[in-house]
Amino acid sequence: MGEIMTKPHILQVGPYPAWDQEPLDAAFHMHRLFEAADRDAYLAEVGPKVRGIATRGELGANAAMIAACPNLEIISVYGVGYDAVDLAAAKARGIRVTNTPDVLTNDVADLGVAMMLVQSRGMIGAETWVRDGSWAAKGLYPLQRRVWGKRAGVLGLGRIGYEVAKRLAGFDLEIAYSDVGPKDYAKDWEFIADPVALAERSDFLFVTLAASAATRHIVGAKVIEALGPNGMLINISRASNIDEAALLDALETGRLGSAALDVFEGEPALNPRFLSLPNVLLQPHHASGTFETRQAMGKLVRDNLGAHFAGQPLLTPVL
Numbered sequence: 001m002g003e004i005m006t007k008p009h010i011l012q013v014g015p016y017p018a019w020d021q022e023p024l025d026a027a028f029h030m031h032r033l034f035e036a037a038d039r040d041a042y043l044a045e046v047g048p049k050v051r052g053i054a055t056r057g058e059l060g061a062n063a064a065m066i067a068a069c070p071n072l073e074i075i076s077v078y079g080v081g082y083d084a085v086d087l088a089a090a091k092a093r094g095i096r097v098t099n100t101p102d103v104l105t106n107d108v109a110d111l112g113v114a115m116m117l118v119q120s121r122g123m124i125g126a127e128t129w130v131r132d133g134s135w136a137a138k139g140l141y142p143l144q145r146r147v148w149g150k151r152a153g154v155l156g157l158g159r160i161g162y163e164v165a166k167r168l169a170g171f172d173l174e175i176a177y178s179d180v181g182p183k184d185y186a187k188d189w190e191f192i193a194d195p196v197a198l199a200e201r202s203d204f205l206f207v208t209l210a211a212s213a214a215t216r217h218i219v220g221a222k223v224i225e226a227l228g229p230n231g232m233l234i235n236i237s238r239a240s241n242i243d244e245a246a247l248l249d250a251l252e253t254g255r256l257g258s259a260a261l262d263v264f265e266g267e268p269a270l271n272p273r274f275l276s277l278p279n280v281l282l283q284p285h286h287a288s289g290t291f292e293t294r295q296a297m298g299k300l301v302r303d304n305l306g307a308h309f310a311g312q313p314l315l316t317p318v319l
């Protein structure tokens with residue numbers, strides 16, 4: 001060996017924890033787009049050197065970013081969702097794309113189920129009731145809604161949807177799911193092809209679909225109203241799967257009972273109408289946000305980049 005390797009130049013779209021940043025800085029020339037005052041000027045300057053993009057699920061890599069990097073070979077996504085990557089642009093140029101599946105599945109499922117429990121039992125309000133002295137001053141906290149034994153619908157029975165359903169089975173929920181077709185690994189659960197029919201028979205509807213142009217607003221006014229005034233919508237996928245305007249209208253008018261949401265259109269800014277609703281539980285896109293999972297995600301991002309530049313097979317390729 002003994003040859004001096006030139007470190008590949010990587011465009012970094014968003015921040016990573018120090019435990020990822022340090023090894024990335026050691027192995028590659030990292031160019032931090034998110035720190036640039038003028039992103040277009042920065043892209044024009046570093047783009048020609050860039051052979052890899054390291055991004056986050058929600059940030060992706062758009063056509064302009066890909067076009068600004070004429071020598072781009074690989075896009076490594078920190079996240080299972082790659083809907084924010086312009087796959088057509090990548091494919092047209094033979095650019096490889098990787099994501100971080102599997103390592104986050106259980107945490108995302110945990111958070112979805114936790115949101116259902118917290119919201120159904122009114123735990124955020126109950127905590128405030130204790131902290132602000134209402135318990136002593138006003139007495140008993142209002143009664144809440146039971147979870148166990150109810151009917152849950154899982155929209156999208158992929159890796160995350162499957163883990164959600166498995167957990168719900170532990171709460172003796174009656175489970176049904178929608179997907180492109182029945183799954184052989186879901187024999188105990190009812191398959192209902194039509195999302196409106198799924199929502200109609202469900203008390204809790206979990207949205208666990210990989211987002212794409214085909215699933216955009218798949219949860220529209222009809223699904224939301226079928227879920228109804230006693231129903232709860234839980235979204236741990238992407239905001240684009242839900243017609244957010246229809247959701248806000250239904251929550252404001254009581255045509256939908258409640259929602260527990262980890263993702264929002266235009267996040268981290270969100271529609272201020274959400275903030276004045278008493279019947280929503282809001283989370284900051286944090287379903288994969290544990291030390292353990294984020295460490296595994298960061299390692300996969302690095303290992304995919306490392307494998308690519310070493311001429312080895314990618315660990316978790318999308319393209």
Ligand code: 8YV
Pocket residue numbers: 056057058078079080081082104285286287288289
């Ligand atoms: C991450 C995600 O929060 O996996 C995904 O697709 O959206 C989340 O796990 C995100 O990608 C981290 O930036």
